[in-house]
Amino acid sequence: MGSYVKLAKRAVETDMPVMVQYAHQHNHVNVAYEYVLCVGDCVFIPCARERALHGVERKSENLDGASGEIIPYAWICMFYVLQIQELVRGAKNAVSLAQGVVYWQPPKEALDKVKELLWDPSISRYGADEGITELRDALIQKLQKENKLVKSSVMVTAGANQAFVNLVLALCDAGDSVVMFAPYYFNAYMSFQMTGVTNILVGPSNPETLHPDADWLEKILSEAKPVPKVVTVVNPGNPSGTYIPDPLLKRISDLCREAGSWLIVDNTYEYFMYDGLKHSCIEGDHVVNIFSFSKAYGMMGWRVGYIAYPSGVEGFQTQLLKIQDNIPICASILSQHLALHSLEMGPEWVTERVKDLVKNRDIILEALSPLGEGAVKGGEGAIYLWAKLPEQYVEDDKVVRWLATRHGVIVIPGGACGCPGHLRISFGGLTENDCKVAAERLRRGLEDLLSNGIVQ
Ligand SMILES: Cc1ncc(COP(=O)(O)O)c(C=O)c1O
Numbered sequence: 001m002g003s004y005v006k007l008a009k010r011a012v013e014t015d016m017p018v019m020v021q022y023a024h025q026h027n028h029v030n031v032a033y034e035y036v037l038c039v040g041d042c043v044f045i046p047c048a049r050e051r052a053l054h055g056v057e058r059k060s061e062n063l064d065g066a067s068g069e070i071i072p073y074a075w076i077c078m079f080y081v082l083q084i085q086e087l088v089r090g091a092k093n094a095v096s097l098a099q100g101v102v103y104w105q106p107p108k109e110a111l112d113k114v115k116e117l118l119w120d121p122s123i124s125r126y127g128a129d130e131g132i133t134e135l136r137d138a139l140i141q142k143l144q145k146e147n148k149l150v151k152s153s154v155m156v157t158a159g160a161n162q163a164f165v166n167l168v169l170a171l172c173d174a175g176d177s178v179v180m181f182a183p184y185y186f187n188a189y190m191s192f193q194m195t196g197v198t199n200i201l202v203g204p205s206n207p208e209t210l211h212p213d214a215d216w217l218e219k220i221l222s223e224a225k226p227v228p229k230v231v232t233v234v235n236p237g238n239p240s241g242t243y244i245p246d247p248l249l250k251r252i253s254d255l256c257r258e259a260g261s262w263l264i265v266d267n268t269y270e271y272f273m274y275d276g277l278k279h280s281c282i283e284g285d286h287v288v289n290i291f292s293f294s295k296a297y298g299m300m301g302w303r304v305g306y307i308a309y310p311s312g313v314e315g316f317q318t319q320l321l322k323i324q325d326n327i328p329i330c331a332s333i334l335s336q337h338l339a340l341h342s343l344e345m346g347p348e349w350v351t352e353r354v355k356d357l358v359k360n361r362d363i364i365l366e367a368l369s370p371l372g373e374g375a376v377k378g379g380e381g382a383i384y385l386w387a388k389l390p391e392q393y394v395e396d397d398k399v400v401r402w403l404a405t406r407h408g409v410i411v412i413p414g415g416a417c418g419c420p421g422h423l424r425i426s427f428g429g430l431t432e433n434d435c436k437v438a439a440e441r442l443r444r445g446l447e448d449l450l451s452n453g454i455v456q
Contacts, residue, residue, distance in 0.1 A: 008169065008170055008319070010173050011170050012315070015322075016321075017321075017325040020321045020325045091410065095409055095430070095437060096429060098412050098426060100383060101300055102295050102428045104353050105298045106298050106299050106302070107345045109341065110297075110338055110341035110345065113337070114337050114338045117334065123333050123334050125333070127333045127336070130154070130321065130324065130330075131155060131156025131331065131336060132156070132336045134340055135337075135340045135343075139306055142343060147267075147270070148280075149289060150283070151311050151312060152309060153309055153310075155306060155320050155321075155324065156330075156336060157304075157307060157324070157331055158304070158327075158331045159292060159304065159305040159331075160290050160292035161187055163292075164191050166307065166324060167230075167264055168192060168195050168230070170316070170319045172230060174196030176197055176228075176229040176230075177201055177226070177228045178229055178230040179200075179261070180202050180418075181203045181233065182202050182418035183205070183237075183422065184417055185234050185238045188266070197229075202418055209242065209377075210237070210378055211245070212244065214251050217231065217252060217255055221255055221256070222259070227260055228259075228261050230261060231255075232265075232266070233252065234265075235266070235279065236269045236272060236279065237269075237378065238266075239386060239417045239424035240377060240378035240386040241378035241382040241383065241385060242380060243273065249265070253286075253287060256286055257284060261286070262288065264289075265281065265287065265290065267279070268295060271296050271350045272295065272296075272382050272428075273354075273380070274357075274358050274361065274380060274381060275358075285312050285313055288307060289308040290305065290307055291306050292305040292306075293305060295428065296350045297345075297349075297350065303331060303332060304335045304336060356432070360427040360432060361379050361427050363427070363435050363439045364435070364442070365385065368443075370446040370450055371446060375387055379427075383426050384427070385427065386422060386425075387425060388421065389423065390449075394420045394421040396413035396422060397415060399413070399454065402445075403442070405456075406448070407444060408441050409441040411423045411424065411442070425442070
């Protein structure tokens with residue numbers, strides 16, 4: 001039996017929140033909340049007493065690694081994030097090609113519908129931890145039809161980032177090792193670190209395609225002891241915009257299954273595919289898929305994402321519920337309704353907008369041309385291009401700061417993604433006209449850098 005059936009001790013050995021426990025036993029969360037309202041004093045039994053009633057002994061082991069030593073890189077990552085936020089605030093009139101956002105708003109029809117819901121009392125109450133029934137039902141349908149995920153259950157979260165943290169808490173303990181590929185999504189890296197998983201094995205990507213190096217993965221999964229608990233990939237990728245072709249995704253999944261590792265695939269950009277390429281998902285009892293409404297439906301601030309986890313793994317739902325109940329309890333109910341009505345617009349609503357982003361991508365590609373042939377990679381999917389700076393600019397944060405202050409354009413330093421000497425450029429957040437303005441500044445900045453260096 002592979003270790004993928006093993007969930008984190010820190011989750012399994014944590015008390016179940018009482019309300020969720022009650023709801024779970026009765027398999028109907030709304031009933032539980034009504035019950036709480038009627039006979040609250042019966043339900044809010046202290047956990048110790050609950051345990052005593054059920055004859056469960058408390059484990060005294062301290063499994064919480066969160067207070068453990070944070071290795072310096074955690075601070076570097078955080079430093080980058082804070083630096084960029086400060087740059088955005090501080091560089092007056094600078095335009096941003098930094099943040100991973102889209103320029104459109106959610107569907108008007110969906111916004112109009114949620115406006116009508118505002119005064120409904122259910123909007124202001126807590127909802128089921130795993131998401132409102134209507135949305136979960138619609139997502140199950142969507143997963144089956146669009147993603148061919150037929151054996152997956154759904155938990156709605158406050159965005160894909162929260163989904164990732166939930167999974168790290170449900171699957172990993174402090175001291176476990178995990179695998180990522182550089183350039184990696186910095187928030188995923190930080191989620192591991194902040195939850196005490198500091199043994200992060202960062203694998204290489206193919207220098208040409210930026211695809212995760214599956215040969216390296218095969219070696220590390222057979223050699224690392226204990227075997228890494230989780231392998232994670234983003235498809236298509238942040239920060240590179242590279243998509244993982246189906247056969248490679250399958251190979252990564254097979255390697256994980258054979259080794260007994262979990263595979264987490266972040267599909268935040270599932271609809272953001274260009275040049276006729278098709279995104280696909282993979283399913284298995286060792287695979288968890290993450291999705292997001294943020295970019296697809298322009299819902300960044302509404303905070304809705306979801307986890308599709310294998311229905312067949314015993315105890316997974318229970319552990320996820322515990323974690324959910326301690327972080328958001330539930331995603332915002334109004335936001336979940338907006339997600340539901342946005343979903344009703346169909347994937348065409350999204351792809352209609354995404355197809356225009358190719359123009360932005362080409363505008364930015366042109367602006368990056370001073371860096372020379374072969375310097376720019378990715379961009380087959382998502383909203384990112386990945387550019388290599390000339391060798392002398394390993395300290396990419398200096399270039400980023402200078403581009404912001406001297407040329408009024410903000411990008412992300414590759415060092416934040418484990419690859420110093422690079423830039424991540426996002427082409428999703430600006431309309432075509434604004435993108436042209438940003439691209440012009442970027443082009444001039446790069447020409448200036450190449451001719452004169454960082455001169456203030
Ligand atoms: C790969 C990836 N996952 C997750 C997120 C966060 O998404 P959400 O807004 O749903 O938390 C982002 C946002 O940039 C992302 O690029």
